[in-house]
Amino acid sequence: MKNDFKGIQKCSCQGNCSHLLSRRGFMRSLLTTVVSIPLLEFAQPALSANHHAKALVLSCIDFRFMTAEQQFLANILPQQYDWTALAGASLALSGFPHEAESTAFLDQLDLSYKLHSIEKVIILDHEDCGAYASLIDPNLHQNPEREYQVHSDYLNQAYRMIDHRYPNLDVELYFVTLESEFQLVT
Template identity: 50%
Template structure:
């Protein structure tokens, strides 16, 4: 009376059900082992930080193409762009930027960071001043302050990177911003 003890789940598995379980995995493994990774460009020229506001994306892409950067940059979008580096609207936004910058720098060997803020940003209105867009001169001044903070924060961590700051107007004009001295 030499009986094997078999658990309930093993009693339910017969040759046919075993094949149904294992064959798809074996086929997938065979297919994946034969595929070759896409040949991707290993280096990017820049990391671009933009706001998440969708109306500005087309103007930004056009501007970047004029800078000869089409398909040659890593892209990060965070609400408020430069404002995100201060931890607004959320501290996790700043950490997300630093993580993306570190990866872009280490893996894609970027040479510069481009930050594009824009006029009538809803995050600036929400976190800084709801009437900010009513005074274009004040609005650009406030953005310049936050762009400058972002500039110096990046410069402190990555002194070898070039950093370009821009302010996109509601007329799709992209104005360079000179950072304010520390």
């Protein structure tokens, strides 16, 4: 391509090539630009002064519990929470399957605290968790009392980690059953 004296680029192949911008292509790109610029006026910056979250929620990645968790959270924190999911939830904070999971959660906690002024952390572990089965015991779900105790231990370990880092935050721990019962863990 070379520049014409009027600032218009011309192709050295005398206009017989397909890469030149056609009049229709030019009009289409112009129309897209004209339509999209006014839409940018509606975009609002994500400033913490504009919105706050009540909590950061940590759940497991298991899709079987998503609907129940959303309904539960809607009752206690209607659309006022940040949410992150890691396999095993509280188990991830112990570094399972890699230390990076714990680091990732702590990074999210720091950001949620700084950007959205959260007041609490809610951790949702659940029954029949594959992450727990792979680390602790593949038959853990067959002994409900032991399963609850193991989750309770990891949930409380997560509580201590968060409390050490942010002693001013409330931390709520829950164990969710397959029947969508949310049991508060103390």
